[in-house]
Amino acid sequence: MAALYVFVLAAFLGYQVISRVPPLLHTPLMSATNAISGISLVGSIVIAGEHHTVATILGFIAVACSTTNVVGGFMLTDRMLRMFRRKETAVATKDKTNASSNGKAK
Amino acid sequence: MNYTQYFIEFTYLAASILFILGLKGLSHPESAKRGMHLAEFGMLMAIIGTLLSREIVSYEWIIAGLIVGGALGGAMAYWVPMTAMPQRTALSHAFGAFAAALVGIAEYYNYTHGIKPVGDLTHLKMGAMGFEIMLGALTTTGSLMAFAKLQGMVRGTPLIYKGQNIFNMLLLATTVGLFICL
Numbered sequence: 554m555a556a557l558y559v560f561v562l563a564a565f566l567g568y569q570v571i572s573r574v575p576p577l578l579h580t581p582l583m584s585a586t587n588a589i590s591g592i593s594l595v596g597s598i599v600i601a602g603e604h605h606t607v608a609t610i611l612g613f614i615a616v617a618c619s620t621t622n623v624v625g626g627f628m629l630t631d632r633m634l635r636m637f638r639r640k641e642t643a644v645a646t647k648d649k650t651n652a653s654s655n656g657k658a659k
Numbered sequence: 660m661n662y663t664q665y666f667i668e669f670t671y672l673a674a675s676i677l678f679i680l681g682l683k684g685l686s687h688p689e690s691a692k693r694g695m696h697l698a699e700f701g702m703l704m705a706i707i708g709t710l711l712s713r714e715i716v717s718y719e720w721i722i723a724g725l726i727v728g729g730a731l732g733g734a735m736a737y738w739v740p741m742t743a744m745p746q747r748t749a750l751s752h753a754f755g756a757f758a759a760a761l762v763g764i765a766e767y768y769n770y771t772h773g774i775k776p777v778g779d780l781t782h783l784k785m786g787a788m789g790f791e792i793m794l795g796a797l798t799t800t801g802s803l804m805a806f807a808k809l810q811g812m813v814r815g816t817p818l819i820y821k822g823q824n825i826f827n828m829l830l831l832a833t834t835v836g837l838f839i840c841l
Binding site: 554556557566567570571573574575577578580581582583584585586587588589590591592593594595596597598599600601602603604605607608609611612613614615616617618619620621622623624625626627628629630631632633634636 | 674678679681682683685686687688691692694695698699702705706708709710712714715716717718720721723724725727728729731732733735736737739741744745747748751752754755756757758759761762764765766768769772783787
């Protein structure tokens with residue numbers, strides 16, 4: 554039952570946190586949440602570590618898949634944000650009127 | 660509870676907090692990078708915590724899986740062109756969902772084949788596992804379709820045939836029915 558409480562509260566929290574993200578950051582956010590959803594890696598590790606043939610084989614595939622998800626997701630987010638940063642500084646130097654959103658970039 | 664278990668619980672708690680802070684960080688351009696690093700660190704903590712879990716008896720397959728997955732994910736992230744980003748996220752999503760479905764199946768197998776006591780399988784647990792497998796499988800195929808469409812492998816126009824809605828509803832009813840039967 555406690556798990557159900559956690560689930561419902563987490564749903565609300567997720568909504569609250571995500572609803573404030575500007576459209577500008579939607580793509581990196583999608584990628585990052587994709588990486589975080591790779592937390593199923595934790596369950597996969599437990600399954601793969603048990604010493605039973607079927608569970609271990611399924612677990613091995615699951616570990617490989619979710620690691621792909623985690624590593625790929627975070628690396629991609631990093632790549633996106635790096636590109637984004639460069640674009641943002643370029644905008645900052647070009648357009649000084651938009652100072653509120655990139656105060657640190659100056 | 661001994662100290663190791665306390666440590667494991669602590670790593671999970673820390674990981675959850677770091678994930679939330681990470682997502683919050685992603686809501687502003689200046690803190691986006693830091694947010695991502697927080698989430699990465701949280702994931703690392705969760706993995707370390709799980710590796711210490713006492714249910715794990717052998718590490719060979721875990722390490723093999725981590726290496727294969729890491730190499731695959733790294734290669735995909737490194738060489739995929741920036742323009743193909745949405746497709747790649749869809750594909751990556753399919754991988755994650757597939758893993759979740761497999762975990763559910765393996766867990767169910769453990770209970771039905773006497774590896775874990777069947778008495779431990781409560782209705783709530785069964786329900787959670789059923790949803791895990793159902794949604795995992797649904798997300799896998801859905802994400803693969805999204806990938807194929809974005810990549811241009813499948814026509815973007817919706818596929819419509821006679822009685823499609825009835826068929827879809829029947830399919831959904833069968834899935835839910837099977838789930839309740841189990």
